[in-house]
Amino acid sequence: MKEQRFSEKISDGLNGIGDDLIREAEDKAPVAMKKKHPWVKWAALAAAVLLIATAVPFVFLLSGGFGAKNAGSARNEAEYADVADSEKSGMAAPTISGKIGHDGVPEAAEDAEMVAPAPGSLKYGEAEPGDVTFDDGGDGEDETPSDEISIAPGQLTAAAWDDNLHFIKWRELFAADEQGNGNGRFAGFLKDDWGMPTGRRIVVRVTKDGAPVAGAKVYAAPGELTVQAGSAVTDATGTAYLFPTVESGTVTAVSSGEGVSAAFSAETGELAIELAEAEEKQDVIELMYVIDVTGSMGDELAYIARELDDVVTKVLAANPGTKILVSLLCYRDDEDAEKFTYDDFTDVTNPENLAAVQRILRGKDASGGGDYPEAVDEALELAVSKNWTDGAATKLIFHVLDAPAHETEAHKARYAAAVKKAAERGIRICPVLSSGADTLTEYLSRTEAVLTGGTFVFLTDDSGIGEGHLDPSLPEATREYLNALMIRLINGYHTGTFADPVAWYESK
């Protein structure tokens, strides 16, 4: 037999090293970045300069010239559209704080306020967006800039992770001794009581004639007591996750008709309940975007907004006949003048409503904040209190954030209450962790998702957009395009069948 070369023995020896090392070299190796063509940068810069040169005189004239006051508040729909167009142009400054009613008429058309653009107020990312597209959006008759820079969707990359499907791994994150010292990623947070324990979990599967029942209310109670110790609503797969505060007791599931109870023990962790009657699942998707729009989001907010806009369009196309309602809640922090803006649920199967939602999304810009924590708890409290459908609709919140809630007892209590309320109402929260987030934000985000049966989503560095993104050390999570990922999740929650993720580098 031929004697092996030294290098061959080393090579063979490498096949026996730890699996974790091989996984690390596969999963943590950065993906090769494509170099941008220099002309893209220069073209974007040139376009930006052109826009400033064009738009500043325009706004000057619109505001009535020297000494003139604002051009009034009541404007017709055509004017509204003009403002929205100039917003899309990248000038950003004309902002509209609008509402969309259920009737489809944008209330912003009546009460929008103009704010003069600040020179050089191009948002980060728009002067060098990576892939910019140049559209000739003007007709030459109005006085809006005829050229615009728009950000193409399908650029941000992200990954999704359902901790409820990897619950053993989730628990390992808290590995620690009684003093809270340990090597688990979240062990340090055990000392801080955020009021959202996930230590005991019951997976409840509700069926009728063997088929999953969506929208069934499920709650746990200690023994015969009626005090609830965890409450949730089944998803399209008939599954609900309960996090009871007691070791054992009864779980009751109810859809239509009488509820059915069964004994539970946190040790077994799983329960199946067969109902005699059940409400039919509604072909309705309710989608709320809850977005942190403070200054720290400025590096990628324009891109995120573009993806969210694209998601609405594509979910509509993928679900003909489905009623799709979209709402938008943006938040900042206590000291900010505009702490919240809310645009109520609107039926985007109506093209006018869809256009209004898109205009609002594209007009969002990042400002305010100051300290690191933001009004996360209040935003979620507000979000879950809104006009969600009762019954077996698909209810989702995509919570885009890069910072945690404030850590006072009052803020923590409000946060926990809001998340529990979401679970009770069957609203699944899918946090979208953005650049600049820390481990506390990751912990809280993932907890939101775990408690409500949602999915944790995190933006990744693969896109090259935005500042550095936190790595939650989830090597099995496929890096996808954010818009494709969100569409996959929405359709998955609605139908109960989740498509497999497609890595971003394989999808184009």
Place this chain on the structure above:
Amino acid sequence: MEDREIVKLYLRRDEQAIQESERKYSRYLRSIAGSILSDAEDTAECENDAYLAAWNSIPPQEPADLKTYLGKLTRRISIDRYRKRTAGKRGGGEYALSLDELEECVPSAADSPENVLEGAALSGILDAFLRTLPETKRIIFLRRYWYAEPVADIAARFGYKENRVRTMLFRIREELKEHLSKEGIWV
């Protein structure tokens, strides 16, 4: 489908296990085999052989990390094929280049000629050595010598110049050589 579910299919002797493995990991396994063999037909055959090897080894094996398990099978099978193909002559391609580089790690026989080591014990020493390296260096080393990835591709991943990667690899090989010498290893 989750890996755990696929492993259960193997354990139940359900042939869907192979379909699911292929659907999920075909690209990954082909990249491993392709780097070693540089031949599409051989690559495809090695990939199929890896699924067969997984089918024959699970059970009794029950891998905790299916992706890496399949990756290791593919690498071993591909290297075997490479050796058969190049028996009696020097092979070409990226894997051959990486082997040539690893030859530099050979410690002086005078250091410890009696300590002939291979197999699991050698793997253990290499494993321990790799864990002493900073993460980036470790990943670069394994991209080159486990995945047989071209230096240019590694450089592109990390945004480094090729020379920088070559220098890093050279220094790691020197460190490995020293480590093997200190351990009194002669393979």
